[in-house]
Amino acid sequence: MPKITYIEPDGTARTVEAEIGATVMETALKNDVPGIVAECGGACSCATCHVYVDEAFAAKIEPPSPMEEDMLDFAFEVKPNSRLSCQIKVTDALDGLIVRTPGYQGR
Amino acid sequence: MSEPNAPIATDAIIIGAGPVGLFAVFELGLLDIKCHLVDIQDKVGGQCAELYPEKPIYDIPAWPTISAQDLIGKLMEQIKPFAPHFHLGERVDGLARANGGFRLTTDAGSVIDAKVVVIAAGGGSFEPKRPPLAGIEGYEGSSVFYSVRKIEAFRGKSVVIAGGGDSALDWVHNLVPVAKRVTLLHRRDQFRAAPDGVNRMKALVNEGKMEFSLGQLHALEGEGGKLARVIAKRDDNSTFPIEADALLPFFGLTMKLGPVANWGLNLYEERIEVDTVTFATSAPGIFAIGDINHYPGKLKLILSGFHEAALMSQAASKIVYPDKKIVFQYTTTSSSIHKKLGVS
Numbered sequence: 001m002p003k004i005t006y007i008e009p010d011g012t013a014r015t016v017e018a019e020i021g022a023t024v025m026e027t028a029l030k031n032d033v034p035g036i037v038a039e040c041g042g043a044c045s046c047a048t049c050h051v052y053v054d055e056a057f058a059a060k061i062e063p064p065s066p067m068e069e070d071m072l073d074f075a076f077e078v079k080p081n082s083r084l085s086c087q088i089k090v091t092d093a094l095d096g097l098i099v100r101t102p103g104y105q106g107r
Numbered sequence: 108m109s110e111p112n113a114p115i116a117t118d119a120i121i122i123g124a125g126p127v128g129l130f131a132v133f134e135l136g137l138l139d140i141k142c143h144l145v146d147i148q149d150k151v152g153g154q155c156a157e158l159y160p161e162k163p164i165y166d167i168p169a170w171p172t173i174s175a176q177d178l179i180g181k182l183m184e185q186i187k188p189f190a191p192h193f194h195l196g197e198r199v200d201g202l203a204r205a206n207g208g209f210r211l212t213t214d215a216g217s218v219i220d221a222k223v224v225v226i227a228a229g230g231g232s233f234e235p236k237r238p239p240l241a242g243i244e245g246y247e248g249s250s251v252f253y254s255v256r257k258i259e260a261f262r263g264k265s266v267v268i269a270g271g272g273d274s275a276l277d278w279v280h281n282l283v284p285v286a287k288r289v290t291l292l293h294r295r296d297q298f299r300a301a302p303d304g305v306n307r308m309k310a311l312v313n314e315g316k317m318e319f320s321l322g323q324l325h326a327l328e329g330e331g332g333k334l335a336r337v338i339a340k341r342d343d344n345s346t347f348p349i350e351a352d353a354l355l356p357f358f359g360l361t362m363k364l365g366p367v368a369n370w371g372l373n374l375y376e377e378r379i380e381v382d383t384v385t386f387a388t389s390a391p392g393i394f395a396i397g398d399i400n401h402y403p404g405k406l407k408l409i410l411s412g413f414h415e416a417a418l419m420s421q422a423a424s425k426i427v428y429p430d431k432k433i434v435f436q437y438t439t440t441s442s443s444i445h446k447k448l449g450v451s
Contacts, residue, residue: 039230039362043159047359070299073271074359076239078294078323080342106236107361 002095006033006051009103018090024099025049025086035101042086047074048105049085054098061088077102114218117143117192118427120211121225122199122367125153127397127412128227129182134420135225136189137436137444140427143219145211147232147365149196152179154229157360168410178409188448194219198232199366209392223423226379226388226395227412230362238269238324238356246327250334251354261286265350267337268292269324270357276304278355279317289317290349292339296321320349324356367399375401385422386415392426394419 001017004027016031018024028036028049037048044067053061058081064072068087072078085099119135121128124146132142150156155175163172173181197213204210208222235253237243243251255261258281266286268275271293283289291308296319298305311317322339325346329335336348364377373380373389378401381387386394396419397412405411424433438444445451 040154040158043162045158046361048361069295069297073294073299074236076236076323076358104239106358107363 002090002092002097004090004094005096005098006035007098007100008035009101018094020090020092022090023086024051024088024090024097025084027090028085033101035105036085037105037107038086039107044068044071044084044087046106047071047084048107050075050078050102050105051083051085051099052079052102053081053083053088054100055081057094057097060093074106075102076104076106111212111216111218114210114220115143115192116220117141118221119143119223119225119423120145120209120219120221121191121227122146122211123153123226123228123397123399124148124151124193124195125227125229125397126155126178126182126409127229127416128153128225129179129186130413131225131227131396131416131419132186132189132191133182134416135423136186136191137438137447138420138424138428138433139447140223140420140423141191142189143192143194143221145194145197145199145213145217145219147196147198147234151183151193151195152176155179157233164409166408166410201366202370222392222427224393225419225423226367226393226399227397227416228365228367229398231367231377231399232363232365233360234363234365235356236358236361238358240324240327243327245332246329246334246354249332250329250352251327251356253356255281255355258282258285261353263287264352266290266353266355267349267351268355268357269337271295271298271300272357272359273300273304274357275355276300276308278357279308279311280304283311283317288350290351291317291319292322292324292337292349293319294321294323294342320347322347324354327354364399384418386419387422394423 004018005015007013018027025038039048040046068084118140119142121144124144160176194217197215200214201212209224211219262285264286265288267290269292312319322341325340326338337351338346340346379388379395381395381400383402386396388395396415398407
């Protein structure tokens with residue numbers, strides 16, 4: 001199974017195994033990774049699962065849909081590598097993926 | 108804050124008009140309990156309407172798939188015979204015991220007296236997201252506003268509006284005619300707002316009637332609750348100041364437990380503890396159903412909320428009609444239920 005590493009703002013890193021087809025958000029919740037709220041449960045309608053994707057993986061992930069880009073307007077400290085983790089599906093190509101969680105998800 | 112209106116008397120107040128609050132109208136209605144519903148949103152449906160109206164739900168019994176908004180539409184149709192009263196766009200302010208029941212007040216001045224209160228508030232009330240800016244709390248209500256009560260209050264002021272959605276654009280258009288200067292601050296030059304509002308905003312910028320700045324909120328500067336300027340940050344991390352008497356941030360909504368947290372009910376991790384026989388809270392006469400409650404084995408499912416509404420109604424009936432014996436009846440065969448539903 002592919003591995004994903006979540007890094008908190010204070011540098012705490014957690015590496016967990018992810019199921020193919022699950023989202024990066026679901027994988028975080030299933031493994032009790034803090035810093036991802038996912039208030040809407042994955043409907044791309046709350047922007048509380050905001051993460052920063054490590055540059056090395058940017059090209060391996062489909063770019064955000066217009067809906068996701070719109071939803072990112074409701075996140076804070078948005079950067080060029082900002083994504084909503086509910087919109088990133090785990091594939092074999094993402095083995096070793098590193099995402100950083102922001103300090104604040106809006107609540 | 109509005110002047111209080113004359114009190115309305117009813118049997119049950121339901122806080123929250125999401126799917127579970129709506130279905131509670133049906134179950135209470137079968138037992139002749141009349142309902143008023145209060146919801147902070149200006150539409151019924153709760154999270155179904157606010158977060159995922161177009162998304163299909165697959166675990167509503169007998170509906171292999173149904174969209175959230177269709178589910179709400181069907182529930183509204185189902186409860187129509189019971190003529191519930193809705194107080195939408197109103198935030199519950201206070202709840203007190205009165206006349207052997209309860210008196211609930213809202214920020215719109217509604218005063219509702221009832222024998223029982225049913226909290227069906229889901230994840231809590233939808234409240235505006237607060238930007239993570241140091242010291243922002245000190246400016247809220249004096250220079251930072253998440254909604255506008257009086258447009259006149261901004262006459263002659265320099266106003267920064269942050270965000271790119273319909274709320275941000277609507278307030279741009281409302282405030283440009285009265286404010287000294289309006290600056291729209293947004294992270295990109297594309298907008299999720301309706302194109303018409305965006306085009307009109309761009310025209311105002313071209314006519315020199317307002318400004319648009321690319322960037323994100325970074326810091327606030329001012330003294331004693333009085334804002335002097337907003338510091339914004341560009342994508343390259345450089346910052347720039349915008350003079351401002353007021354800031355209106357529009358970054359969508361998040362769910363908070365809200366005023367319910369202050370009612371002295373026993374809570375478990377921001378949810379209300381209930382007895383699974385009656386769905387009563389720790390305060391007699393106050394019930395909690397749906398996502399907002401907690402009990403061992405709780406599942407946050409709409410179908411669980413429906414079941415909870417049915418059991419709660421039995422217990423509520425004993426309070427509303429203490430002398431009446433409840434006769435269990437099926438909707439399929441009961442002639443008295445058929446009369447209530449208008450299908451006899």
